[in-house]
Amino acid sequence: MSPDVSSIFRPGLLDGQVALVTGGGTGIGLGISTLLADLGAHVVIASRKPEHLAGAEAGIRARGGAVSTVALDVRQPEAVKAAVDGIAQRLGRLDVLVNNAAGNFYAPSATLSANAWKSVVEIDLYGTFHCSQAVYPVMAAQGGGRIISTSMTLHYRGWPLMAHATAAKAGVDALTRTLAVEWAPQRIRVNAIAPGPIPTEGVRKAFTPPADSGVPDVFAAAEAKMAEYARKGIPLGRWGTPEDIANMVAFLASPAGDWITGAIFVIDGGEWLAKGGG
Ligand code: HXC
Numbered sequence: 114m115s116p117d118v119s120s121i122f123r124p125g126l127l128d129g130q131v132a133l134v135t136g137g138g139t140g141i142g143l144g145i146s147t148l149l150a151d152l153g154a155h156v157v158i159a160s161r162k163p164e165h166l167a168g169a170e171a172g173i174r175a176r177g178g179a180v181s182t183v184a185l186d187v188r189q190p191e192a193v194k195a196a197v198d199g200i201a202q203r204l205g206r207l208d209v210l211v212n213n214a215a216g217n218f219y220a221p222s223a224t225l226s227a228n229a230w231k232s233v234v235e236i237d238l239y240g241t242f243h244c245s246q247a248v249y250p251v252m253a254a255q256g257g258g259r260i261i262s263t264s265m266t267l268h269y270r271g272w273p274l275m276a277h278a279t280a281a282k283a284g285v286d287a288l289t290r291t292l293a294v295e296w297a298p299q300r301i302r303v304n305a306i307a308p309g310p311i312p313t314e315g316v317r318k319a320f321t322p323p324a325d326s327g328v329p330d331v332f333a334a335a336e337a338k339m340a341e342y343a344r345k346g347i348p349l350g351r352w353g354t355p356e357d358i359a360n361m362v363a364f365l366a367s368p369a370g371d372w373i374t375g376a377i378f379v380i381d382g383g384e385w386l387a388k389g390g391g
Contacts, residue, residue: 128153136214138165140313144355150178187240217319237281257300293375309381348383
């Protein structure tokens with residue numbers, strides 16, 4: 114039974130469903146985990162960091178949601194497969210995968226270390242592939258499923274100091290379109306969301322440019338400055354929230370999205386169209 118919480122979606126919309134949300138213990142991922150659980154899904158939150166798992170699990174349980182956790186680094190394909198197989202065995206199915214885990218930071222391409230490049234591309238792109246590949250047999254055997262991956266808008270144009278993340282997210286877009294076509298016969302719908310600026314703690318940290326880089330620090334401290342940026346830089350006039358993103362994930366996870374696959378939804382208040390960045 115769904116908890117008694119307010120949402121534009123009907124209570125019980127995802128009753129009986131099982132959803133895995135990577136990086137689902139903080140920020141945007143936590144918003145997604147919370148809404149899916151509110152709508153009746155059993156949500157499995159995956160994170161590398163145990164401290165992110167415990168708090169998120171307790172918070173969702175306190176709302177009446179069904180939730181469990183798994184410690185997981187999406188860069189490790191064998192561990193991903195073991196985690197997914199464990200969920201399928203324990204809960205009997207896996208209907209929704211949200212590839213939300215991401216790593217990001219500003220760094221000049223000329224001096225980016227090989228390991229720094231690898232870390233971000235492995236989390237954002239390889240991780241998305243590893244998790245998608247791991248859920249495929251489970252979803253195919255049960256007659257379908259939904260994969261929703263997190264992209265962004267920064268790679269729609271050049272974005273200095275983000276070569277690693279923009280390359281990885283461009284790969285996520287390509288992967289989304291290809292898997293959508295390849296796995297449609299198995300009724301696995303594969304879509305992506307591209308969030309604009311949402312001032313969660315993780316995003317603020319990742320999007321703080323090095324001093325003297327010439328890149329504007331859109332999350333720079335003062336709330337008044339942030340409000341001014343939203344007024345001038347975001348056509349819809351405000352920063353995004355995790356709920357803005359979670360609502361699209363819930364829509365895509367629900368039967369309302371039954372004829373949607375291979376789509377990438379920009380959710381950014383119109384920012385990149387106006388400005389060329391996310
Ligand atoms: C240059 C850096 C760096 C930085 C790390 N490195 N931070 N290089 N500038 N700011 C380098 C390290 O020196 C090291 O290279 C390599 O990257 C790996 O670093 P580790 O800390 O050992 O790796 P790890 O512990 O695996 O951490 C992965 C990480 C980290 C990506 C580096 O930042 C992380 O865990 N991030 C997860 C949380 C996160 O970033 N969330 C934000 C997502 S926001 P060397 O050569 O020294 O070994 C997002 C935005 C969405 O994605 C779009 C909004 C518009």
